Amino acid sequence: MSEQKLQSQTVQTTGHAWDGDLQEYNNPLPVWWVYTFYVTVVFALVYWTIYPSWPFGKGWIGGLSNITYVNSDGQTKTHSWNTRALLLEDMNRAAIAQKPYFDKVAAMSYAQVAKDPDMNGFILSAGKALFSDNCAPCHQAGGQGVVGFFPNLTDDDWLYGGSFDKIHETIMGGRHGYMPTFSEVLSPEQIDQLANYVASLSGIGHDATRAAAGNALFHSETAACYYCHGADAKGRKEIGSANLTDNIWLWANVPAASSAEGKVAAIRNVIASGLNKGVMPAWAGRLSPEQIKVLTVYVHELGGGQ
Amino acid sequence: MNFNFKHEWIETNIGLLAVLTMLAISVGGLVEITPLFFIDKTIEKVDGVRPYTPLEQRGRDIYQREGCYLCHSQMIRPFRDEKLRYGHYSLAAESQYDHPFQWGSKRTGPDLARVGGKYSNEWHVQHLTAPRSMVPESVMPNYPWLKATPLDTSDIAERMKALRKVGVPYSLTDAEYKANVAKFGETVAKQLHIPNAQQSLIEQANFGNYDGDRSGISEMDALVAYLQVLGTMVDFGKYKDDAFVNDR
Numbered sequence: 437m438s439e440q441k442l443q444s445q446t447v448q449t450t451g452h453a454w455d456g457d458l459q460e461y462n463n464p465l466p467v468w469w470v471y472t473f474y475v476t477v478v479f480a481l482v483y484w485t486i487y488p489s490w491p492f493g494k495g496w497i498g499g500l501s502n503i504t505y506v507n508s509d510g511q512t513k514t515h516s517w518n519t520r521a522l523l524l525e526d527m528n529r530a531a532i533a534q535k536p537y538f539d540k541v542a543a544m545s546y547a548q549v550a551k552d553p554d555m556n557g558f559i560l561s562a563g564k565a566l567f568s569d570n571c572a573p574c575h576q577a578g579g580q581g582v583v584g585f586f587p588n589l590t591d592d593d594w595l596y597g598g599s600f601d602k603i604h605e606t607i608m609g610g611r612h613g614y615m616p617t618f619s620e621v622l623s624p625e626q627i628d629q630l631a632n633y634v635a636s637l638s639g640i641g642h643d644a645t646r647a648a649a650g651n652a653l654f655h656s657e658t659a660a661c662y663y664c665h666g667a668d669a670k671g672r673k674e675i676g677s678a679n680l681t682d683n684i685w686l687w688a689n690v691p692a693a694s695s696a697e698g699k700v701a702a703i704r705n706v707i708a709s710g711l712n713k714g715v716m717p718a719w720a721g722r723l724s725p726e727q728i729k730v731l732t733v734y735v736h737e738l739g740g741g742q
Numbered sequence: 743m744n745f746n747f748k749h750e751w752i753e754t755n756i757g758l759l760a761v762l763t764m765l766a767i768s769v770g771g772l773v774e775i776t777p778l779f780f781i782d783k784t785i786e787k788v789d790g791v792r793p794y795t796p797l798e799q800r801g802r803d804i805y806q807r808e809g810c811y812l813c814h815s816q817m818i819r820p821f822r823d824e825k826l827r828y829g830h831y832s833l834a835a836e837s838q839y840d841h842p843f844q845w846g847s848k849r850t851g852p853d854l855a856r857v858g859g860k861y862s863n864e865w866h867v868q869h870l871t872a873p874r875s876m877v878p879e880s881v882m883p884n885y886p887w888l889k890a891t892p893l894d895t896s897d898i899a900e901r902m903k904a905l906r907k908v909g910v911p912y913s914l915t916d917a918e919y920k921a922n923v924a925k926f927g928e929t930v931a932k933q934l935h936i937p938n939a940q941q942s943l944i945e946q947a948n949f950g951n952y953d954g955d956r957s958g959i960s961e962m963d964a965l966v967a968y969l970q971v972l973g974t975m976v977d978f979g980k981y982k983d984d985a986f987v988n989d990r
Contacts, residue, residue: 452750491777507984518990523820523831524983530822569827573877574865582876585868713954715862721979722829722860 487517537562538726541733546600549733550741563734566727570719571735579738584689585713590739593684597673598742604732606716607723613676613714615664618707622659629653630661631704637669638683641696676714687711783989786835790975792926793839793910794968795933796898796943797950801968803901804961805844808885815846816855816972829856830978833986839910851882856973863952866966888962889953898939912936 450460484490487499498516505524506512515521537558541549549555568577574586581588587595595613596606618627633650635642654661654669662669664677671679678686685691688702719728735741752759778784794802805811818824820831832855837843861869868875871889873882902912913919913935922931933942947959952966 450749452748452753491781494780494782496777496781505984508982513984513987515987518987519820520831520987520990521984523822523825524987526822527825527983565826570860573861573869576878585864585876713862713864715864717859717862 534562538730541729542726546729546733546736549729550737556737559730559733559737562727563730563737566723566731567734570723571731574716579735581686583685583691584687587686588684589735591684592740592742593679593682594673594740594742595671595676595678595686598736598740600732600736600741602673603735603741604728607728607731607735608718608720610718611676611714611716613711615677615706615711617710618659619709622653622707624708626653626659627704627707628700630659630707631700634669634680634703634707635696635700637681638690640683640690640699642700687714784834785838786833786986786989788833788835788976788986789980790977791835791838792930792975793905793912793934794971795930795946796902796939797946797964798968798971799901799905800893800895800898800943801964801966804888804965805968808888810854811844811846812848813850813882814852814854815844815849816853817845817847818853818855824853828853829973832973833976836973836976841905841908841910851880854969854972858970858972858974863950863966863970864954866969867953867962870962870965888965889955889960891961893947893959893961893964895940895943895959898943899936902936902939906936912939 448462450462453459484497485499486501488496489499490497501517502514503517503521503525504512504514505521506528507524537555540555541558544552544555549559567575567579571579575581575589576586579589592598594602596602596611618630622630629646629650630653631650632642632646633648633654636644636647636650653659654665655667664672664675665680666672666677669680671677683690685702688706690699690702693699693702719731723731752762793799816832816837818828818830818832825831832845836855837845865876867889869877869882870885872884872886873880902910903914906912906914911918911922911925911934913922913931914937919931919935922934925931926934932938933946935942944959946967947963948956950963950967952964952970953960953962
């Protein structure tokens with residue numbers, strides 16, 4: 437109680453009294469607080485003069501701070517500070533640092549880039565970043581793909597071709613896989629014969645009699661499988677039809693099936709339902725030509741380039 | 743206090759107290775919001791931005807229902823790392839028909855402002871159903887019911903009418919339809935016409951077959967249609983890299 441008495445003697449009150457004797461203390465703000473407040477006011481004044489701040493008419497006061505950048509036409513421009521101009525300046529700075537490498541990539545042939553040890557390091561680091569951002573969601577971080585969805589890029593089996601030019605074409609324009617639905621034109625019996633034949637091509641356990649019938653069907657006009665997969669069943673890269681003889685599977689999840697019957701069934705499913713997937717988006721508009729060239733070499737060097 | 747001001751006036755007059763409190767707390771908002779109505783560069787002038795089609799709009803509703811915005815933003819900031827990963831920074835113009843906008847600031851997953859066209863439909867379907875089958879390190883929940891749930895298309899006209907009330911130019915009258923034809927072209931204007939809404943929705947879903955299943959229209963169809971249009975309306979190839987610098 438004595439403390440309160442002391443305070444009431446030294447601290448001013450707001451001066452008014454309610455209900456006769458109810459009074460309010462008027463404690464001044466701490467000095468450090470008041471001066472910090474004044475400092476923030478001064479900071480604001482300085483900030484307003486340097487950076488864009490007050491609205492004015494249909495625009496605003498741009499501030500004294502400027503950013504100089506070079507635009508895509510090569511013109512040097514100066515603009516009052518804003519994050520969009522800052523981005524261009526930042527992109528320029530990075531572009532200048534990377535330019536010698538990208539210029540070299542642009543000037544060299546694919547084969548030269550792949551052989552040059554200096555460029556190889558650049559391709560590996562720049563390509564890995566590009567691949568992770570753009571390709572890995574489908575083809576996975578290591579390029580191993582997902583059976584049933586996205587092809588493996590690390591083996592030497594290529595649907596559309598594994599040369600530099602073909603990989604470049606695939607990245608630029610994207611792809612769209614297609615195979616007709618054969619359940620509409622063939623009987624379940626015929627589809628089973630074909631599945632046994634396709635299994636036999638890769639040395640998977642099969643019924644020899646059915647496979648022989650499937651062989652005839654494969655090359656007949658009824659099923660006409662050879663139109664797309666070729667008479668040797670090795671596929672045609674110009675249309676992206678699969679090589680059926682190498683025991684590498686993308687659509688039919690053969691590796692996952694434990695029994696020979698299961699493997700044949702996986703093949704049967706694909707023949708019956710066909711494919712209207714295998715869509716890869718086009719990257720031509722999303723990435724620059726140099727970036728796509730780097731990615732082309734990176735994918736080629738993943739292990740299976742031809 | 744010197745000029746005869748008495749705090750007592752405010753404390754003893756509840757009306758004055760209310761008015762002055764309102765004034766004090768509106769300063770922050772007014773200072774930030776009012777200039778936007780006068781500054782003519784708030785929304786960049788850019789071609790191609792249109793309201794969502796009925797199917798995309800239903801997909802957007804599902805996006806909100808499932809709370810996608812809790813982990814995904816739709817706002818690419820003008821930073822180098824964001825440009826390299828996601829593409830061109832987002833423009834205000836690109837979300838002018840979004841109610842509410844999905845800018846967000848929480849990124850547990852990646853930004854989706856330009857996810858349209860980046861992946862195939864089948865990737866989206868598989869990824870939404872079982873994310874880890876496509877991206878092993880993903881922490882996204884599974885949404886297996888999207889493909890199994892038929893899309894309710896019956897209330898699309900009502901939903902579009904509600905958006906029309908807040909300023910989205912979906913057309914209800916012939917005059918509004920004609921204005922949309924002039925602004926967005928006939929193909930788009932047809933899809934923005936509320937009397938045709940249900941039909942346009944069904945047509946787009948059947949033509950696009952976004953979920954890869956032709957037996958019906960599922961919620962997956964709508965959501966994938968929405969994801970595939972995100973960030974694709976503006977063709978940035980038509981603009982110089984500094985075309986939007988003066989707008990800020």
